[in-house]
Amino acid sequence: xxxxxxxxxxxxxxxxxxxxxxxxxxxxxxxxxxxxxxxxxxxxxxxxxxxxxxxxxxxxxxxxxxxxxxxxxxxxxxxxxxxxxxxxxxxxxxxxxxxxxxxxxxxxxxxxxxxxxxxxxxxxxxxxxxxxxxxxxxxxxxxxxxxxxxxxxxxxxxxxxxxxxxxxxxxxxxxxxxxxxxxxxxxxxxxxxxxxxxxxxxxxxxxxxxxxxxxxxxxxxxxxxxxxxxxxxxxxxxxxxxxxxxxxxxxxxxxxxxxxxxxxxxxxxxxxxxxxxxxxxxxxxxxxxxxxxxxxxxxxxxxxxxxxxxxxxxxxxxxxxxxxxxxxxxxxxxxxxxxxxxxxxxxxxxxxxxxxxxxx
Amino acid sequence: xxxxxxxxxxxxxxxxxxxxxxxxxxxxxxxxxxxxxxxxxxxxxxxxxxxxxxxxxxxxxxxxxxxxxxxxxxxxxxxxxxxxxxxxxxxxxxxxxxxxxxxxxxxxxxxxxxxxxxxxxxxxxxxxxxxxxxxxxxxxxxxxxxxxxxxxxxxxxxxxxxxxxxxxxxxxxxxxxxxxxxxxxxxxxxxxxxxxxxxxxxxxxxxxxxxxxxxxxxxxxxxxxxxxxxxxxxxxxxxxxxxxxxxxxxxxxxxxxxxxxxxxxxxxxxxxxxxxxxxxxxxxxxxxxxxxxxxxxxxx
Numbered sequence: 123x124x125x126x127x128x129x130x131x132x133x134x135x136x137x138x139x140x141x142x143x144x145x146x147x148x149x150x151x152x153x154x155x156x157x158x159x160x161x162x163x164x165x166x167x168x169x170x171x172x173x174x175x176x177x178x179x180x181x182x183x184x185x186x187x188x189x190x191x192x193x194x195x196x197x198x199x200x201x202x203x204x205x206x207x208x209x210x211x212x213x214x215x216x217x218x219x220x221x222x223x224x225x226x227x228x229x230x231x232x233x234x235x236x237x238x239x240x241x242x243x244x245x246x247x248x249x250x251x252x253x254x255x256x257x258x259x260x261x262x263x264x265x266x267x268x269x270x271x272x273x274x275x276x277x278x279x280x281x282x283x284x285x286x287x288x289x290x291x292x293x294x295x296x297x298x299x300x301x302x303x304x305x306x307x308x309x310x311x312x313x314x315x316x317x318x319x320x321x322x323x324x325x326x327x328x329x330x331x332x333x334x335x336x337x338x339x340x341x342x343x344x345x346x347x348x349x350x351x352x353x354x355x356x357x358x359x360x361x362x363x364x365x366x367x368x369x370x371x372x373x374x375x376x377x378x379x380x381x382x383x384x385x386x387x388x389x390x391x392x393x394x395x396x397x398x399x400x401x402x403x404x405x406x407x408x409x410x411x412x413x414x415x416x417x418x419x420x421x422x423x424x425x426x427x428x429x430x431x432x433x434x435x436x437x438x439x440x441x442x443x444x445x446x447x448x449x450x451x452x453x454x455x456x457x458x459x460x461x462x463x464x465x466x467x468x469x470x471x472x473x474x475x476x477x478x479x480x481x482x
Numbered sequence: 483x484x485x486x487x488x489x490x491x492x493x494x495x496x497x498x499x500x501x502x503x504x505x506x507x508x509x510x511x512x513x514x515x516x517x518x519x520x521x522x523x524x525x526x527x528x529x530x531x532x533x534x535x536x537x538x539x540x541x542x543x544x545x546x547x548x549x550x551x552x553x554x555x556x557x558x559x560x561x562x563x564x565x566x567x568x569x570x571x572x573x574x575x576x577x578x579x580x581x582x583x584x585x586x587x588x589x590x591x592x593x594x595x596x597x598x599x600x601x602x603x604x605x606x607x608x609x610x611x612x613x614x615x616x617x618x619x620x621x622x623x624x625x626x627x628x629x630x631x632x633x634x635x636x637x638x639x640x641x642x643x644x645x646x647x648x649x650x651x652x653x654x655x656x657x658x659x660x661x662x663x664x665x666x667x668x669x670x671x672x673x674x675x676x677x678x679x680x681x682x683x684x685x686x687x688x689x690x691x692x693x694x695x696x697x698x699x700x701x702x703x704x705x706x707x708x709x710x711x712x713x714x715x716x717x718x719x720x721x722x723x724x725x726x727x728x729x730x731x732x733x734x735x736x737x738x739x740x741x742x743x744x745x746x747x748x749x750x751x752x753x754x755x756x757x758x759x760x761x762x763x764x765x766x767x768x769x770x771x772x773x774x775x776x777x778x779x780x781x782x
Contacts (some may be wrong), residue, residue, distance in 0.1 A: 180671050200674040205674050209668040216690040230677040274676055422574070 124190040124282035125313060126154040126177065131186035134170055137379075138184040148173045148339045149186065154317070154332075156191075159309050161330035165362070169339040170319045174285050177317065179203045190282050206275020207285040211292055212267030214259040221246070221255040224273045228285050231278075245273045248308065265297045276312070283315040285315040290325065302329060316414045325365050335359045351407070352469070357476045360405045366429075366436060366447040368412065373404045375472050383442040385421045390467045391481025408447035410469035413437045413454060413461045420462025423448075439463070516747035534748035545736075545745050549752075552726065552732040559728060560707040563646045567703055568696065570647065571654025576688070578659055589659075592652040604716025607645040611717070631718060635725040638718045642726055645713055650706070654699045661695035662688060694768070701764045706755065729753055 132149040134140040142148070146168040154160055162170040175181040177188060179200035187196045195203055215223050221242055228238045246252045249269045252406055254262060259270055268289055275284050286305075290298045306329065309316050320326050322476030326333050327347040334344040335358070342356040343349075354360035354368060373383040375396060378389045382404070396402060416422055423439035435450040439461065448463055472479045517534055519527040540546040578588050595603070611631050613619040622629040631641040665687060673683045711730035714720065720727035720735075727735075733753065737746030 130775070177669075178675065180674070203678045205675065207672065209672065211666065211668060213666075213668050213672040215686045217686065226678070226682075227676040230679065230682060271672070274672075 124430060125156045126190075126283060126317075126380070127150050127187075127189040127192070128154075128177075129187040129189065131173075131176060131183055131188060133176055133181060133183045140176040140184075145184070145339055147176070147183075148195070150341050151186075152334075152341065152344060154315060156315055157313045158332060159306075159316045159330045161320060161326035161333045162336060163323060163326040163333050163362075164321060164336035164348060165321055168336040170321075171287060172339075173336070174207075174287055174317065174319050177283070178205050178207050178285050204278065204280050205285055205462050206272075206281045206283070207287065208268060208271045208275065208289040210288045212264055213236070213269050214267050214270050216260050218259060219256050220251055220259050220262070220270055222261050223270050224251075224255075224277055227274050227278055235400050235413075241277050245277045248276070248311070249304070253369050264292045265294070265301055268292065268293065268301065272305075272308075276308070276314075281314065286316065286318040286320075288320055289318075290320075290322075298325075305329065305481060323365075326399045327372075335362065337362070353471065353478065354405065354477045357405060357473050360407070360471075364407055364409075366460050368405045368407050369446050369448075370403050370405045370448070370473070371444050373402060373472075375402050375404065380400070382421060383444070387421065387465050387470065388467050389470055389472070389481065391458070393472050393479060393481045396472070396479060397474055401476075403473045403476075405471045405473055406465060406469055408436055409449055411446070411448040412464040412466075413439070413448045413450050413456075415456060416460045418460045420464060423461050423463050425456065425459040425461050437461070513747045513750055516743045516753055518744075520744045526611060530744060534744050535752070538745070538748050538752060545749075546647065546738075547751060548724075548732055549729075550728045552727055555726070556708055556710075556728045559643070559710070560704055562643055563650070563707050564700060564703055566643070566647050567651045567654050568700060570651050571699065572658050572692070573697075574651065575658035575662055576653035576684075578655070580663075589656070592655055594653050595649050596656075598649070600712035601716050603645065603649050604713040607641060607648075607713070608717045611641050633722055635722055638726050641717060642714045645717065646710070649713070650703060654703065657695040657699045658692055661692035665691045697764070697768050701761070701768075704760065704764075708757065708760070 128148050128150055131147065132145050134145040136144065150173070162173060164170050172181065176183050179195075179198060183196065187194050189195065190203070213426045215226060218226065224242045224245060225238045228241060233241075240387075242255070243252070246255055249272065251266070251269060251273060254266065259267065262270070272284070272289075275281060290301060293301055302325065305316070305318075308314075318326070318329050319353040320329075331346060332344060333347055333350055335350065335356075336344050337356070337358040343354065343359045345355075348361055350363050354363065357368070357370045360370060371382055373387075375389070375393050377394055378392050380389055387404070411421075411462055413425070414420060423441045423442060423446060426438045426440055429436045429438065437448050437450045439446045439448055441463070446463070472481065483524055508647050518530060519533070520530045520533075521527050534545075537543045537545045541550045574592070579585050580767050598606075610616045610718065611619045611629075613623045613630055619629055619631075628634075629637050631637045669687050669691075670683065673687055709730060711734070714726050714728060715731055715734075718726045720731045729749075730753075733746060733749050736749060
């Protein structure tokens with residue numbers, strides 16, 4: 123149980139002297155509160171597993187500090203950090219029964235036998251493993267094995283945080299839901315800090331109350347799922363989260379107007395004083411762009427195809443040589459694939475060099 | 483899909499059948515034939531039934547006595563070298579580096595003894611151990627240790643065992659190293675998180691994960707040491723007396739030394755049978771262990 127502070131934490135696998143741009147994790151400073159559920163989300167190679175391994179102590183950082191409840195634990199070994207980690211592939215001790223697997227971390231720490239038995243029984247009950255306690259762990263299915271890995275972390279009553287490294291990779295889809303809701307329930311019941319690494323946005327958004335989006339070794343945004351959806355701080359967050367992702371279009375922005383393809387879109391705020399040399403783009407989620415019959419005052423677009431996602435339809439359109447996704451209102455149809463686009467000004471964001479600009 | 487019935491396909495098997503027949507079945511049948519007969523030279527043979535086998539399996543006869551003596555000697559030898567080479571091989575594998583240029587260097591050094599032909603290994607140790615010109619023998623004797631593998635039974639055994647350990651521990655080590663390398667890093671990381679000691683990591687992760695390669699190593703080393711001929715023959719010639727005469731050496735003495743083809747054939751067959759039975763036992767143990775380890779769908 124701990125609050126985790128990362129202070130100017132950075133890591134390079136080729137040592138501290140490596141050029142800053144090559145760092146696997148660029149300097150990051152943030153605080154994770156005790157009892158929070160956090161997800162580190164990003165594509166492969168974005169540094170999320172590096173960050174997780176830094177926290178667990180498997181990797182020692184090139185720079186910066188990690189504090190658990192204000193205490194600097196950077197030089198401590200994994201053993202002494204009191205963290206639990208669930209890996210991508212289930213790690214179980216082949217020769218042991220489920221019960222012995224769960225007791226292993228306690229036995230190693232010299233906990234009295236009676237206490238071990240009580241604790242193992244409690245955790246097995248929590249994870250629905252009680253019927254299998256005396257079975258060989260190797261003979262169980264992947265999801266049961268992942269539960270054992272998790273259980274080995276939870277048996278220790280003093281555990282500071284539970285780390286998950288893409289733990290559902292090898293689990294069957296229908297069991298993923300079960301295991302994920304089990305994790306949520308455990309999080310509520312045990313008041314543990316949980317950190318969950320994944321590249322799957324659904325997993326991240328359903329598991330965590332705070333999602334930390336990483337890109338190219340940097341934390342590009344940290345916020346609730348709603349914040350990530352409504353106000354992406356970086357164009358990467360815009361198109362990585364959401365399906366389909368955010369439309370990012372180069373535009374000329376002056377004051378309260380943005381010009382795309384010779385057409386003017388009104389903005390909700392004033393964007394005077396944008397940096398001159400910066401690459402200016404506007405970003406708008408497909409959910410806030412509607413397809414309408416072509417008309418004057420609307421941005422003219424060519425509909426290339428319409429994707430029917432069941433409860434919602436998205437049109438893939440083309441404006442000049444820019445591709446766009448837009449919502450198709452119920453009952454809408456155009457015979458000649460010509461359409462106009464209607465923007466919701468309150469959800470049109472302006473980005474300078476990929477970073478969100480707050481208007482005035 | 484309908485399969486066409488075409489008995490002509492059997493002809494495709496014919497070449498293999500002929501090769502196997504001439505290379506394995508016919509020679510084996512010749513041995514079976516000899517084992518049932520006696521000869522007094524001149525290419526004259528007399529039917530002897532199972533006489534040789536009766537004699538072979540009765541320790542009170544000369545043949546049976548020699549057979550059992552060499553069998554126990556050979557089993558003892560196999561047990562000793564297994565007891566040394568398997569733990570030693572595991573220790574060597576555990577202490578090998580995991581990455582960097584030193585991995586390649588270690589692998590090459592370990593592989594070297596395996597590449598040396600048997601009789602060369604024998605010759606190396608035969609000279610190495612000589613008290614007059616061999617480095618080992620000369621040094622030991624000058625240190626005041628009376629070492630002579632030609633006249634002393636214990637010295638002869640020690641030389642043959644050390645030679646085998648020198649020659650074959652690498653094989654066990656390489657197999658174990660392969661087994662160790664196949665353990666994902668996550669296991670070590672999990673063990674670290676679980677606070678496991680070095681010994682607990684060995685017993686809970688490394689040893690169980692090496693279980694299969696160890697079975698293969700034990701099987702290979704048992705078979706090889708049970709069939710050992712060249713190295714002890716070159717070093718000690720089976721002596722002093724008969725103290726290092728293993729089964730294959732005894733067999734050659736009977737077959738080529740005394741030209742007792744019937745006795746040698748009977749011994750060969752029994753020898754062969756022992757090896758096949760041991761192989762079968764190992765194979766059964768290994769496959770059963772595999773079945774036990776296969777995960778089933780026991781948990782929903």
